[in-house]
Amino acid sequence: MRDRFCLTLLMTAILFVTVPLFSEEILMQNAPTQSTVSPSRMNDSSTKLQKELTAKYGAQQKERLDRGLHQVAEFWRTDDGDAAAFEEFVRTNFAGDQATLDTMFNRFQSMLEQLDGHMHEITREFNQQSDLDLGPVLPFDEAFAGYDPSAHVLDDFFNNKLAFTVLLNFPLTTLDQRLKDGPNWTRRQWAEIRLAQRFDKRIPADVNLAIAQAGAESSQYIAQYNIWMYHLLDPQGQRLFPPKMRLLSHWNLRDEIKADYSDPQTGPAKQRMIQQVMERIVTQTIPQIVINNPAVDWNPYTNEVKPAVVKDSDATTESRPITNAPEPDTRYATLFKTFNASRKADPYSPTARTLIDRRFQEDREIPEARVKAMLEQVLSSPLVAQTAQLIQTRLGRPLEPFDVWYNGFRPGSQYTEAQLDEIVAKKYPTAEAYQKDIPNLLMKLGFSPDRAQHVANNIIVDPARGSGHAMGAGMRAEKAHLRTRVEKTGMNYKGFNIAVHEMGHNVEQTFSLNDNDYTLLQGVPNTAFTEALAFVFQGHDLELLGLPAPDAKSQAEKTLNDFWATYEIAGVGLVDMSVWHWMYDHPQATPKQLDQATVQISKDIWNRYYAPIFHKNDVVLLGVYSHMIDSFLYLPDYPIGHMIAFQIEEQMKKAGSIGPEFERMAKMGRITPDLWMERASGRPVGPEALLEATQRALSATP
Numbered sequence: 200m201r202d203r204f205c206l207t208l209l210m211t212a213i214l215f216v217t218v219p220l221f222s223e224e225i226l227m228q229n230a231p232t233q234s235t236v237s238p239s240r241m242n243d244s245s246t247k248l249q250k251e252l253t254a255k256y257g258a259q260q261k262e263r264l265d266r267g268l269h270q271v272a273e274f275w276r277t278d279d280g281d282a283a284a285f286e287e288f289v290r291t292n293f294a295g296d297q298a299t300l301d302t303m304f305n306r307f308q309s310m311l312e313q314l315d316g317h318m319h320e321i322t323r324e325f326n327q328q329s330d331l332d333l334g335p336v337l338p339f340d341e342a343f344a345g346y347d348p349s350a351h352v353l354d355d356f357f358n359n360k361l362a363f364t365v366l367l368n369f370p371l372t373t374l375d376q377r378l379k380d381g382p383n384w385t386r387r388q389w390a391e392i393r394l395a396q397r398f399d400k401r402i403p404a405d406v407n408l409a410i411a412q413a414g415a416e417s418s419q420y421i422a423q424y425n426i427w428m429y430h431l432l433d434p435q436g437q438r439l440f441p442p443k444m445r446l447l448s449h450w451n452l453r454d455e456i457k458a459d460y461s462d463p464q465t466g467p468a469k470q471r472m473i474q475q476v477m478e479r480i481v482t483q484t485i486p487q488i489v490i491n492n493p494a495v496d497w498n499p500y501t502n503e504v505k506p507a508v509v510k511d512s513d514a515t516t517e518s519r520p521i522t523n524a525p526e527p528d529t530r531y532a533t534l535f536k537t538f539n540a541s542r543k544a545d546p547y548s549p550t551a552r553t554l555i556d557r558r559f560q561e562d563r564e565i566p567e568a569r570v571k572a573m574l575e576q577v578l579s580s581p582l583v584a585q586t587a588q589l590i591q592t593r594l595g596r597p598l599e600p601f602d603v604w605y606n607g608f609r610p611g612s613q614y615t616e617a618q619l620d621e622i623v624a625k626k627y628p629t630a631e632a633y634q635k636d637i638p639n640l641l642m643k644l645g646f647s648p649d650r651a652q653h654v655a656n657n658i659i660v661d662p663a664r665g666s667g668h669a670m671g672a673g674m675r676a677e678k679a680h681l682r683t684r685v686e687k688t689g690m691n692y693k694g695f696n697i698a699v700h701e702m703g704h705n706v707e708q709t710f711s712l713n714d715n716d717y718t719l720l721q722g723v724p725n726t727a728f729t730e731a732l733a734f735v736f737q738g739h740d741l742e743l744l745g746l747p748a749p750d751a752k753s754q755a756e757k758t759l760n761d762f763w764a765t766y767e768i769a770g771v772g773l774v775d776m777s778v779w780h781w782m783y784d785h786p787q788a789t790p791k792q793l794d795q796a797t798v799q800i801s802k803d804i805w806n807r808y809y810a811p812i813f814h815k816n817d818v819v820l821l822g823v824y825s826h827m828i829d830s831f832l833y834l835p836d837y838p839i840g841h842m843i844a845f846q847i848e849e850q851m852k853k854a855g856s857i858g859p860e861f862e863r864m865a866k867m868g869r870i871t872p873d874l875w876m877e878r879a880s881g882r883p884v885g886p887e888a889l890l891e892a893t894q895r896a897l898s899a900t901p
């Protein structure tokens with residue numbers, strides 16, 4: 200499983216808002232005509248309507264009317280109708296007085312809740328067999344699970360003109376406007392903004408298809424990028440890794456570096472070798488033939504390749520000639536294809552004209568410049584050197600570049616995993632036992648008996664096939680589902696720990712849907728927020744078992760672990776951002792040029808923020824993340840997620856009790872991240888809480 204945030208299904212929240220990147224459904228659509236009615240005809244019509252409708256409804260409607268006409272014209276195509284049809288549409292659907300507008304708003308809100316809720320209900324039912332522990336999954340079950348009933352909804356809404364009705368009457372906004380004016384908007388205004396945002400793009404089917412294909416192709420490339428570790432030879436010809444070990448880049452390679460800290464004998468040699476492999480992947484000097492191939496032995500230092508003299512796999516050997524010819528920049532050709540596909544959507548996204556803008560202004564809703572500044576604030580903090588000093592002392596040697604993945608900060612526990620397993624299994628022999636205990640668990644977290652019961656009534660516990668996930672509802676008539684893993688011998692501690700995390704999601708989902716004043720504001724500003732709220736629950740799992748909370752020392756270790764991870768991933772995020780800018784600046788580049796640029800960007804950021812700590816220049820490790828190739832500028836979400844988690848946690852500590860504070864926060868719903876955080880904690884999103892906690896942790900750690 201990838202190291203994304205846990206699988207929380209916020210599907211309804213993103214039903215309309217994001218491009219359906221990976222939906223197979225759009226493969227089946229035909230490309231529509233994309234030409235618009237001639238601008239001059241539209242202008243004539245708009246001028247005429249402007250006069251006519253201002254006369255009818257009064258001058259106070261002029262501004263709204265102007266805006267609505269402009270918004271509709273921007274998305275209107277030839278096949279939506281001629282100028283006369285446009286005029287007729289506007290005359291019929293402009294809400295020229297407040298009462299009509301209120302009715303329209305309320306009815307759209309309730310209809311869309313029904314649509315989202317029922318679409319989500321179908322999806323949940325169709326995924327039941329794959330998601331739950333209900334016996335074998337048959338091939339047709341997978342087809343049900345892959346079906347997305349909402350795939351065509353956005354197109355349908357433009358075709359039946361409901362989208363145009365919204366665009367005619369409610370305002371599209373830019374992030375700048377939401378940030379500047381948002382604090383003064385009423386809740387109703389915010390709900391109107393979110394309503395209009397559902398229709399802020401009309402991406403033609405062939406463009407969505409191209410994006411989906413590039414996404415699928417890049418995921419495929421990444422999913423098969425394995426290194427067969429037993430076939431790596433060190434300079435003495437030794438095999439450091441066990442037979443059959445096959446590691447997927449970069450996740451498994453990085454996790455093996457982490458695991459090797461527990462092996463003081465051969466650990467460092469293994470870690471150095473993995474670093475060497477990663478660098479060859481980034482620079483594309485890795486021999487093509489060693490990728491996903493147990494039939495060759497490879498010395499990653501000299502790059503010498505030979506037929507394997509040992510066999511640890513039944514995979515049929517290929518008859519390719521064995522040479523150390525490098526991978527021909529496939530990594531960067533693949534990335535460039537995702538860029539080229541994304542770029543095709545630019546002209547159809549008038550409020551965010553690049554993928555970079557769509558990621559920062561629409562998905563994250565934090566301006567790129569602010570994100571960059573926050574990452575740099577962590578990277579250049581004096582706490583980095585202090586933490587590095589502590590790591591060096593614990594390792595008893597100078598730091599090496601792979602120590603960006605140091606994992607020796609460990610909250611100790613006075614209980615063994617086996618003891619905890621026993622306690623949990625006794626308490627929760629079945630999923631029903633956990634279900635029954637939810638009100639009690641919530642009261643332990645500070646919810647009043649009433650509120651605990653209210654939330655518990657809205658959560659259904661199901662036995663999960665996988666490790667567990669939380670699936671919120673899309674309408675108030677539905678309930679949130681908590682999927683948890685229960686073994687035949689009862690729940691184990693790991694399962695409980697995950698269940699508590701997922702329960703945090705369910706509680707947020709319930710408040711933000713059922714107790715929100717507008718269902719159009721259902722949800723949280725972005726994924727990092729629901730994760731942060733879930734981590735608050737998860738961090739109290741021992742107390743929920745009636746055991747003592749983690750002591751100050753283990754809390755300090757946890758903080759230092761999170762800080763070091765944020766330091767590592769902040770640099771990776773900056774590389775991802777710079778590479779996307781480079782591609783937009785060089786749309787004609789070759790894969791080779793993108794390779795060279797990425798290597799240079801990785802080195803520059805390393806030299807600036809890591810070389811002073813590791814005393815080594817020109818390291819390219821920051822470019823190894825696979826998300827960079829297939830995730831369309833996703834990486835900055837990780838460091839922001841850490842920052843938000845600390846902000847929320849600190850606020851909970853200040854408030855003294857989780858329950859009421861959690862409810863207050865979750866009910867704010869989907870406003871901008873900064874506004875949400877200011878109302879939650881008094882400060883906008885930023886790294887201060889993380890840095891302050893780290894400072895305290897360092898002072899408390901000898």
Ligand SMILES: [Zn+2]
Pocket residue numbers: 204205206207700704729730733
């Ligand atoms: Zn989660």
